Amino acid sequence: MLKKRMRKFVAVALCCILSTGWTLSGTNQVSAAASVAKGADIGWLSQLEANGYTWKDQNGVQKDALQILKDNGVDSVRLRVFVNPPSSFTYKGSDGVTSYLGFNDKAGVVAMARRADALGLRIMIDFHYSDVWADPGKQIKPASWEGHSFNQLLTDVYDHTYDVMNTLKSYNIYPEWVQVGNEINYGMVWPEGKDTNFGQLTQLINSGYDAVKTVSPSSKVVVHLAYGQQNAHFRTWFDKFQNNGGKWDVIGISGYMAPGTNYMPRTEEFAYNLNDMAARYNKEVMVSEFGGRYDDPENTYSALVSELDAIKSVPNGKGIGVFYWEPESAPGALPDGYPLGAAKVVGTKQLQFTKAISAYNSNSPFDTSKKFKIVNRNSGKALNITGGSTQDGAAVQQWTYSSWNSQKFYLLDSGNGNYRIQNVNSMKLLDIENSSLNDGAKNIQWSNNWGLNQLWKLTSLSGGYVQIQNGNSGKLLDINGASTADGASTIQWFNNGGSNQQWAVSQTN
Structure with missing residues (x-):
């Protein structure tokens, strides 16, 4: 040593x-x-x-x-x-x-x-x-x-x-x-x-x-x-x-x-x-x-x-x-x-x-030594930190995948299928604004505060997709209005079975 x-x-x-x-x-x-x-x-x-x-x-x-x-x-x-x-x-x-x-x-x-x-x-x-x-x-x-x-x-x-x-x-x-x-x-x-x-x-x-x-x-x-x-x-x-x-x-x-x-x-x-x-x-x-x-x-x-x-x-x-x-x-x-x-x-x-x-x-199915992109099933677009911001409170949106670091994430294993999802560019964590429990609350990035609002459970679905559930609210990561447009915001919403609440998580360089 x-x-x-x-x-x-x-x-x-x-x-x-x-x-x-x-x-x-x-x-x-x-x-x-x-x-x-x-x-x-x-x-x-x-x-x-x-x-x-x-x-x-x-x-x-x-x-x-x-x-x-x-x-x-x-x-x-x-x-x-x-x-x-x-x-x-x-x-x-x-x-x-x-x-x-x-x-x-x-x-x-x-x-x-x-x-x-x-x-x-x-x-x-x-x-x-x-x-x-x-x-x-x-x-x-x-x-x-x-x-x-x-x-x-x-x-x-x-x-x-x-x-x-x-x-x-x-x-x-x-x-x-x-x-x-x-x-x-x-x-x-x-x-x-x-x-x-x-x-x-x-x-x-x-x-x-x-x-x-x-x-x-x-x-x-x-x-x-x-x-x-x-x-x-x-x-x-x-x-x-x-x-x-x-x-x-x-x-x-x-x-x-x-x-x-x-x-x-x-x-x-x-x-x-x-x-x-x-x-x-x-x-x-x-x-x-x-x-x-x-x-x-x-x-x-x-x-x-x-x-x-x-x-x-x-x-x-x-x-x-x-x-x-x-x-x-x-x-x-x-x-x-x-x-x-x-x-x-x-x-x-x-x-x-x-x-x-x-x-x-740990029995994580992901290789947590790698970077990942997180792509919405409905839109085919990837999670992105708006404008490549490194600031607390920056909104999380979807955007056509362009291999920006703002579209890449680390999955920090917290055990039992739970992860803290860290942006490679900002090194901040996916979070729900104000720890809200409400449908429609914004998904943002924030410095690590160990809150349950920064903990996400990834649950496997058929076809290789996952649902991403917030540890505090129990609600799912969602694309607002099931939009397929670049720039559409991410929110949390109750589980409605929609493909806009389903995500492909895959390794990227």
Whole structure:
């Protein structure tokens, strides 16, 4: 995780298949996954439990945190491992902020892996090759490796990787994925493994790769970079890695959602990069880390659905998973106040999961990582924001489809068939003027206010059409007077079965 950057964010803001998706055959083989992994990085869980924390599900029922995650669709866990972390399992950074590391020495990781395995969860191991956090801002060499020659460091990486993997093997646990390095944009095991010496960096990664494959040939080795929206950076990095003889199976990105309602452009950048990486290098891709504001669960839910859809949409089945980073956490339970978990403090030493993590159970029929046009069945014309306005209160009309951004929309999944419909040009939501309950009330756009008047239920009809029902009034999106003219206004009206209340929702570029 980008701990250094997230601490700055906190200071400003607050001042992945079912359990039977893989099986063990008594050999080193892991059978191929049948679907996209819905994952959770749970490195803090055991430390929070040791501190006395318990968890409730979204209905207020206290359960084991791992069971709650599984109930919400999580089928995979990600476990980071440090070489020799401090005995306190805390780290005080150069900024003076203390953070929990989690009980993530070898013993702690093996214990949690056994616990996850008993629940039938798939497992990823994330090697940091450090005693503390490894991220783009720091890749601190383990203290016990200081003074070693480069050749010895290659052996250190191999031996550490082999030791952890072999210990897991002794419990008949063969991780489905293994990350060799964490957010290694600028290298790992500094200074010898800095990206300024890509040949040496590649050798270090390959040493970890070889150790993984020696123990568990079927485990997929993930190379993970931060800044998942920066396609040019990824191309440069992996071109160098490939040209230096790098060995890997999966490209992992960090795909943290952009803050606030207007996160979809960032999600589209993630999707573009994932598709390009899969095509350019003929490798599988995944989101190794995702997170969204704990106190904005609606947006986080929608963003997680969108990133999961983006992974599912990677051609040729090369998108293989999304992992939420520390969803069991909340700021009030952590010394550094990390805000991108999916839980909230609801009592003394008690946390409750929010709606956000239930995104893994979404069954939306739409690929919410894409843009859509919404075309009226009666007129054949598309919804449009009048004049391409970006102002609150601008009217929504119909107009011949011309591929303007004012005619394109994101469907932000809110669960149970409900969506917030966001205009691509203005980034504002479809709304009913003054939250009216009356027939004939105008359809407008407005900034997100979380009102039911901005929530719409899309109900499928025969012929591929839908009705779009307002969550506040229960009335349907309609074209005034069943007009077929450009510029006709949209309103809400009771369900009269008319084709002017029926819509074709389809992807557009």
